[in-house]
Amino acid sequence: MKKVLTVLWLSATLGLAAPIEGYMQTLADEAKKTDASFSGFDAKRGEKLFFSEHVGKKGKKISCASCHTNDLNKAGENVFTAKVIDPLSPKANKERLSDVKNVKKWLRRNFNDVYNREGTALEKGDVLTFIRNY
Numbered sequence: 001m002k003k004v005l006t007v008l009w010l011s012a013t014l015g016l017a018a019p020i021e022g023y024m025q026t027l028a029d030e031a032k033k034t035d036a037s038f039s040g041f042d043a044k045r046g047e048k049l050f051f052s053e054h055v056g057k058k059g060k061k062i063s064c065a066s067c068h069t070n071d072l073n074k075a076g077e078n079v080f081t082a083k084v085i086d087p088l089s090p091k092a093n094k095e096r097l098s099d100v101k102n103v104k105k106w107l108r109r110n111f112n113d114v115y116n117r118e119g120t121a122l123e124k125g126d127v128l129t130f131i132r133n134y
């Protein structure tokens with residue numbers, strides 16, 4: 001009986017733990033390596049990062065919100081290609097943050113678009129926390 005319960009518990013836990021949780025943990029481990037005083041990601045810092053404007057890759061002043069809008073529950077538009085972008089918030093769009101490979105790819109590209117460099121583990125963790133809690 002105990003064995004059956006353990007198996008049930010295990011499959012439930014594994015089933016519930018979204019892959020993004022594993023990625024958040026990896027980012028937290030990296031952030032801790034860079035700064036021993038790291039004490040967790042912060043949605044407020046992530047929000048600031050998301051809305052602050054920089055002269056980006058194409059010499060234009062943009063922020064993450066330039067393409068994803070000021071309301072993450074709404075559809076956005078790519079400022080460069082004018083293509084529609086589905087809402088970024090997982091509440092409005094269930095597919096968001098479900099595919100870690102995709103998240104990594106776009107964070108790399110989008111940080112380069114806005115900041116002309118890749119994001120640090122701390123920045124990526126903060127901005128993902130902001131998006132997840134939106």
Ligand code: HEC
Pocket residue numbers: 050062063064065066067068077078079080085086095096097098099102103106107110111113114127
């Ligand atoms: C030039 C337009 C543009 C800017 C600026 C931009 N994004 Fe994106 N972003 C996109 C596009 C296009 C996609 C991929 C299409 C899609 O997923 O709908 C995307 C996808 C994403 C995804 C993937 C989400 C998922 O699970 O599918 C994340 C996370 C993201 N962006 C975060 C950011 C952050 C953080 C910034 C600021 C550093 C940012 N974006 C700036 C255009 C942009």
